[in-house]
Amino acid sequence: MGLLKKALIALIGILLAVYFYSGKEFKPEMLKGKRVIVTGASSGIGEQMAYHLGKMGSHILITARTEEKLKKVVERCLKLGAASAYYIPGSMDNMTFARQVVHEAKSLFGGLDMLILNHIGYSYFNFFDGDVDHIRKLLEINFLSYATMTVEALPMLKESEGNIVVVSSVAGKLGLPLTVPYSTTKFALDGFFSSLRMEFYHQKVNVSVTLCVISYIDTDTAVNTVARVINHLPAPKEECALEIIKGGALRQREVYYQYHATKIPLLLRDWAPDFLDYLLLKNYNIEELNKKSE
Numbered sequence: 091m092g093l094l095k096k097a098l099i100a101l102i103g104i105l106l107a108v109y110f111y112s113g114k115e116f117k118p119e120m121l122k123g124k125r126v127i128v129t130g131a132s133s134g135i136g137e138q139m140a141y142h143l144g145k146m147g148s149h150i151l152i153t154a155r156t157e158e159k160l161k162k163v164v165e166r167c168l169k170l171g172a173a174s175a176y177y178i179p180g181s182m183d184n185m186t187f188a189r190q191v192v193h194e195a196k197s198l199f200g201g202l203d204m205l206i207l208n209h210i211g212y213s214y215f216n217f218f219d220g221d222v223d224h225i226r227k228l229l230e231i232n233f234l235s236y237a238t239m240t241v242e243a244l245p246m247l248k249e250s251e252g253n254i255v256v257v258s259s260v261a262g263k264l265g266l267p268l269t270v271p272y273s274t275t276k277f278a279l280d281g282f283f284s285s286l287r288m289e290f291y292h293q294k295v296n297v298s299v300t301l302c303v304i305s306y307i308d309t310d311t312a313v314n315t316v317a318r319v320i321n322h323l324p325a326p327k328e329e330c331a332l333e334i335i336k337g338g339a340l341r342q343r344e345v346y347y348q349y350h351a352t353k354i355p356l357l358l359r360d361w362a363p364d365f366l367d368y369l370l371l372k373n374y375n376i377e378e379l380n381k382k383s384e
């Protein structure tokens with residue numbers, strides 16, 4: 091094939107890619123009337139996602155352990171314009187409860203369009219203490235409950251050609267210090283959901299899987315845990331929550347928020363890993379960690 095012909099084909103390919111990509115523009119109406127579950131929605135990013143969905147007019151079912159907080163979030167969602175809003179309290183270390191949440195959506199809404207998996211259990215921010223049992227328990231909450239809910243929700247999502255949205259972290263793509271148990275659970279999510287996405291393509295299952303790679307966000311939990319140790323400022327949870335919903339609605343395979351703090355380290359990961367480790371470690375003020383734990 092002549093060089094000119096090859097260049098022309100490449101150019102057409104690029105133009106088509108730009109056309110299809112730019113054609114997918116997010117509009118809040120995309121979520122109007124959609125039936126959505128948000129886990130871990132009593133605080134932080136999950137709470138903010140519930141408010142965005144409320145404003146967009148979705149039917150919302152939220153869950154977490156603390157009933158009083160969930161009740162307030164539901165009230166606010168209704169004020170903001172949710173088509174309907176409900177909560178179900180419980181802990182995601184219990185797989186029966188994880189299934190129950192999905193069944194609740196079926197009886198309340200008769201189906202499901204979007205499953206947003208966002209909750210995490212408590213873990214320490216410190217050097218790995220050798221407690222493998224803690225990793226096992228954290229895997230139940232941060233990983234196995236995600237898989238359980240997905241399996242349970244799949245018939246409804248297949249019917250609606252809906253979306254699975256998985257909130258992960260830059261610590262679920264890169265090895266970072268002080269988060270060994272947490273990072274283990276987030277890497278597991280990538281393995282499970284990225285493989286599942288491939289099987290969906292092969293089986294022509296029209297359910298999108300969006301893995302969200304998130305950097306440091308200004309939720310109370312994160313700031314209280316890491317502010318003294320991490321040398322840079324957190325990004326706003328409201329904007330982060332909106333980007334996650336947009337990515338899910340647009341059926342993107344991955345969301346990177348904030349882009350520069352996630353995508354650039356990821357590009358370096360395979361090509362300059364030692365340089366990346368050097369840059370990442372410079373962000374940590376380890377002396378402060380030791381002071382805090384004294």
Ligand SMILES: NC(=O)C1=CN([C@@H]2O[C@H](COP(=O)(O)OP(=O)(O)OC[C@H]3O[C@@H](n4cnc5c(N)ncnc54)[C@H](OP(=O)(O)O)[C@@H]3O)[C@@H](O)[C@H]2O)C=CC1
Pocket residue numbers: 129130131132133134135136153154155156157159180181182183207208209210211212231257258259260304305306307308309310311312
């Ligand atoms: N904030 C950050 O810097 C970053 C966050 N992320 C990811 O974003 C997501 C949200 O994080 P963030 O908003 O900061 O976290 P928060 O601590 O603010 O929220 C965690 C949510 O999970 C719920 N939860 C905790 N334990 C359980 C449990 N056993 N069963 C069910 N629900 C539980 C909490 O409610 P309750 O206590 O009432 O149960 C709460 O609603 C997580 O997936 C996290 O990994 C990723 C990168 C950075």
Ligand SMILES: C[C@H](CCC(=O)O)[C@H]1CC[C@H]2[C@@H]3C(=O)C[C@@H]4C[C@H](O)CC[C@]4(C)[C@H]3CC[C@]12C
Pocket residue numbers: 215258259260261266269272304305306311312315316320351370373
């Ligand atoms: C400091 C990390 C980013 C490194 C960088 O150079 O940008 C943060 C990126 C992700 C953060 C963790 C995370 O994923 C959420 C956890 C949630 C808990 O609420 C506690 C804090 C986190 C362990 C948080 C810690 C900072 C990051 C590793």
